[in-house]
Amino acid sequence: MNEGTGASEGIGGELGMAAETDLDARGAAVIMREAGERARRELTVNRPAIFVAWALVYLLGYGTVWLSVRGQQPYDAPPGWALALLVVLAAMGLAVTAALTDRAASGVGGATAVRRRVYYLSLAIGWLGVVTMQAALRSAGASRGVIGILSASSPLLVAGVVLVAGTAAWLNWWMFGLGIWLIAVAAFSGFAGPAGTWAVDALAVGLPFLLLAGLRLIRR
């Protein structure tokens, strides 16, 4: 998640193509600008694409699950086909995230690579933990409604906490804000009931992700 140091930022922006020979100050400025832009573009993870991928997971995946359970009185569980669609979409989101991260991180080593591995490992362990906890609650006799709320919101809670904790390593305050938002959505969406939780999570996560993708594209 390299943001670059910007050593050449702002230099040579108005200048033409670099001369490869007989380097003068203007040519040097152009080389700095072009090399800096290329390095930042190639070494930075394409976050807008990742945000769009996860926005689709929430809007389509969670949205479909909500449509499939909204008429259930009392709440039972999402049908297999809706959960299967959600799993497929989540797998696609993970695949897009992994591919874009690998592309930027290829050949890069050192502290950033270690932080990135710990970050993704934390997410995986957290998600594994909440899935296990759901099984434990089910075996302890928790109602289907409780399991429904937990299934929808606990992955968000894990992602939010990892993002907030990750701010200590990355010092990226957008991560902190997003993490706080995900924790808040996970914490409060349950008040919409087991069926409504899926709808609240779909909109409260999917739409901000689309907004963030748009904002980051504009910033580029």
Next chain:
Amino acid sequence: MSQDGLDPVIHAPARLRLMVTLAALPEGDHLSFTRLQDLVGLTPGNLISHLRKLEDAGYVRTDKTGGGPSALTTVSLTPGGRAALDRYTTTLRQILDTARPGRVP
């Protein structure tokens, strides 16, 4: 230093590109030789030659791990190299500001 105050070790197209590319990484990170080659578009021979000059000046550090076909060479900017690039950037800004049309000397 050259006549205009620009560090001659950095003030060459290929080496300038190398320094700026490595400076895009946070401190403490390094790039593999092959990824660096891909980013700056130099042949392996040219890249080795320019890296040697930068390494002799203490601006970059190369490390080799492993042996045989799995050997991996990594390149990183040293703190001294980052400081040298900052000085180069400052000097370049001053030169460009002075040369800007309409400026009274």
